[in-house]
Amino acid sequence: MSELNERAQLLLKALTERYIRDGQPVGSRTLAREAGLKLSPATVRNVIADLEDLGLVRSPHTSAGRVPTVQGYRLFVDTLLSVKPLEQETVEELQENLEIEGDSRGLMETASSLLSDVTRLAGVVTLPRHEHASLQRVEFLPLSNRKVLAILVISDTEVQNCILNTERDYGAAELQQYSNFLNEQFAGKELHSVRATLLAELRETREHLNRMMTTAMTMADKVLGEAEKGSDYVLAGQTNLMDCDELCNVTTLRHLFEAFDEKREILGLLDQCVESEGVQIFIGEESGYQMLDECSLVTAPYTVDGKVLGVLGVIGPTRMAYERIIPIVDATARILSAALNPRD
Amino acid sequence: MSELNERAQLLLKALTERYIRDGQPVGSRTLAREAGLKLSPATVRNVIADLEDLGLVRSPHTSAGRVPTVQGYRLFVDTLLSVKPLEQETVEELQENLEIEGDSRGLMETASSLLSDVTRLAGVVTLPRHEHASLQRVEFLPLSNRKVLAILVISDTEVQNCILNTERDYGAAELQQYSNFLNEQFAGKELHSVRATLLAELRETREHLNRMMTTAMTMADKVLGEAEKGSDYVLAGQTNLMDCDELCNVTTLRHLFEAFDEKREILGLLDQCVESEGVQIFIGEESGYQMLDECSLVTAPYTVDGKVLGVLGVIGPTRMAYERIIPIVDATARILSAALNPRD
DNA sequence: TTTAGCACTCCCGGTGCAAGAGTGCTAACA
DNA sequence: TGTTAGCACTCTTGCACCGGGAGTGCTAAA
Structure with a gap:
């Protein structure tokens, strides 16, 4: 109940990072080594037991290590995460390829594939909304x-x-x-x-x-x-999701892909992100849509003249490398906005 | 080898139909019952052994029934198949929905989804080629x-x-x-x-x-x-393929979907179908593309003024209901052509 | 040429077992 | 009081084994 003390936070962070890295439930021995703290596995076990009581981690079965729950991930991304600064080359890649040329649909398609290429997940970009656009x-x-x-x-x-x-x-x-x-x-x-x-x-x-x-x-x-009626989005790199072992069973994939085809629900979710200022994250069941249960969605809106025209983002497994994905999504949104804003 | 006698043909037909129906290797007992001939399982076994020598059927393992090989399917569709006449309602559904309205891309998209809905497989339509089109x-x-x-x-x-x-x-x-x-x-x-x-x-x-x-x-x-450069196609209902048990493992699906995204190879294959007059079928490895190894492709060209503009078709597992799919593809091509040809 | 009989092969599901990983608890220790 | 070592316990995983079932191939008889 009480606030998490520093040690507990550190351990949750280490656990989550480790689990994101190699996808295996993390045991106390591993974690004790990993965290850098000079603690014995037994001590770690005590702390972890508290985290479990708080609903931040759980074990897939009695004698396995622990994995973060949705709440654990939430805490992780909200307060523990140290985002990596973007590599210069990624930024350059984005900038070079997002030169505006031709119509905006083409631009959104490139943005979407870029997102999926850079993150090795699925990229999604909503087409600009016309609601407040004026007729030229x-x-x-x-x-x-x-x-x-x-x-x-x-x-x-x-x-x-x-x-x-x-x-x-x-x-x-x-x-x-x-x-x-x-x-x-x-x-x-x-x-x-x-x-x-x-x-x-x-x-x-x-x-x-x-x-x-x-x-x-x-x-x-x-x-x-x-x-x-043109509320629509562009999706790219769905196939990347087939590599994620947590999504790698046909029924999960089918539900997911059907939702992609259906578009309605995904659009509903993306529309919710239009409001927010910056990067927004839905983890697992938080989205409220069942087919995204094992997925997270990281989005950021793109703007012209300060008005939000649409959102872009990345869909991947809950266990994604948030510290890398978040800055990428953020940067892409900025660069896309810049490309859309008439310069000179 | 000698020509297949009538009985062998009948058995191959029965075997293929049965296998298409329920996806299990067909044993001699079942086949003897199925074929309607008054033969004992032992006799059937003899005939089947011949078919196996000819490479028309094979057994997945020693003590299983038989399944058709690619050559078996080939013979089946070429000479044994009795195509079902289309149900009136299917034709009507196609006709109603393929009224031309708006641009041709939209039409191709509807055609593609119709194909996939009606066949419960993936529908594909190439966009009209402009090569011989003239500038208005x-x-x-x-x-x-x-x-x-x-x-x-x-x-x-x-x-x-x-x-x-x-x-x-x-x-x-x-x-x-x-x-x-x-x-x-x-x-x-x-x-x-x-x-x-x-x-x-x-x-x-x-x-x-x-x-x-x-x-x-x-x-x-x-x-x-x-x-x-607009050589392109529209695909619909990929998710239907996730229901087919022979494609239902993630690696196969991934290769397939990557090919769909890549487009180049699929386009190459579809281009080969432009030549033919009517329905054309590629079974499994016949296509020459590895990702289609477990798939068949049924296509038919659509025309305007007698000139072939593109092809449409269906992609599904090798084990598909050819007798139903073929007339559907055929009819859709005709109806689409009719919709494209300026009437009155 | 067809059929019955039979031995044989292989898959499949269940069971039992041992190793390994990790836990929870308890009691001792600083 | 917080930390640690020790230990019994649980659960997974891989492996081997077994028996039943399905279906075959061969042989010999009709």
Whole structure:
């Protein structure tokens, strides 16, 4: 119950580090050697027994060593962890590869693979949210066969296009009129307010507006619908998880991969991380999602102009090298933010 | 060796069907009952011994029943298989969901998930190849921050866009000039010839052309480069493979999933299927790729205007229900082709 | 050519055993 | 009072062994 004294903390730290390193339950003899304290195994056993009472460690079976519980990990990452400073080469690798080039989806994909390569775990990056983005411009181009190409420019790096099926062919000039109209009225407005206005006007004044307006609005609305539903993420390096021995049974993996495919739950979890300022960590069952029971998630938000656009992170086994992963996730988020912010 | 007599064929068929059904090596007693012939187990054993000499079946160990070898499966699918006619509801499900709406990538994604849902295996669809596609139109739109949005219209259902970093800002009018120029010169030409011409002209006459042309061409070339390298595929339902007991060990799965991520090898294999007219099947090691040793691949090409644009198919364990899978793949390819072909 | 009979092989699950690792407890020690 | 040595105990792990079951291959008879 009382606060953990220094020795107990040190032992928990040593135990956790050792267990993270080689995945075997740690016994008192090993720990006594490991911790650097001049203590006999018997003494260590006494301390460990206390830690067990506090629910910080447990033994897989009667005569095995101890492994950290979720609470043990929590305490470890919150107060005991000494994060490694990043190696310069890792930072450089990240910086070199996160030069913005092309659209933002491509960038998120690189970020995700970089994360997974550097950490040897699964990397995940949510696509930028458009909620507070504003509409820069809309363009319509005629295609053949009663189709129209709609292009939605949200920012320099964020363009969405969508092919609309219409009830007749439109000419270039006519479409130009529509887009001019929309641009005049809505350019610079926030996407969701644009959409709300459009919907309202469509409903209320359908009769009063001329045919052109209606068509333009219906089109614009369809495109916006596409753009808004785009809550999504990019995952890379799932296969790395198949190397972790704690996840290495087919049923666990299956649940995990199904959740990746399903996306909904993972997205829900990632959305929770948008709030936090810096690195956030979910350990094992803390996430509240069963398929992540044996996993931890380390995330950090990325921003443009101080506004959080999304989060990136790493999914791996609970027993991951936090002291290495945390700074990597942190740095990646910073570098990605830097890449997204328009310089000069 | 002599031709297989009818009885041997019948037994091989029964054996394969039975093995596909429940995954256990089939013994002579079971087979004698199964085949419907009035034969004693001993007789069956004799026949089976011949099949084994021919390399069509093998036993996992001395005193187990027999399972088909790759050659056995080959013979089975080539000459013994009685394909099930598709259930009407499956066809309807496919047809309803493969209505074209939006761009072709979306369509391929639906096709892929449909395949995986209906077969309970992994579905794969290659994206349409652009090699013989022709350029319908190019458009450039100015963005801020020294960026230009290039849009490449290939067909009604195939649009590609790409954000170019340029060395200065361009105005709308100027860009319009460029695209007009390119459209006049290249609209309707095949993509790769457009590209070749561009490259050649760029090299040879760089000095003679005015600045505008050069810029326009460089831009167009960048976009085309993007468009051409786009040999890619969409995969769905990988997790289904985790249910197949023959693939259910982590190392096999890892190799497989790594190959899926890598894409190169799988693409190579899929490209080989472009040639064939109809359904094509690779069984186990026939594919030549080690990670597919325990897998079979059933593919069929999809076409527009009689030209093959790509292939779709199903990846599953060697022991899959061919008589059900083959017609599904076949039908899906037809329906997808129909959806892509401009009607009316 | 087909079949019955039979010895043989191999897998599989259960059991027993010994070694090893680690614990919890107790009693002695500083 | 905190630390340590000693010791009995528990539990895993690997190994060998055994018996039943399934299925084969061979031989000889129908």
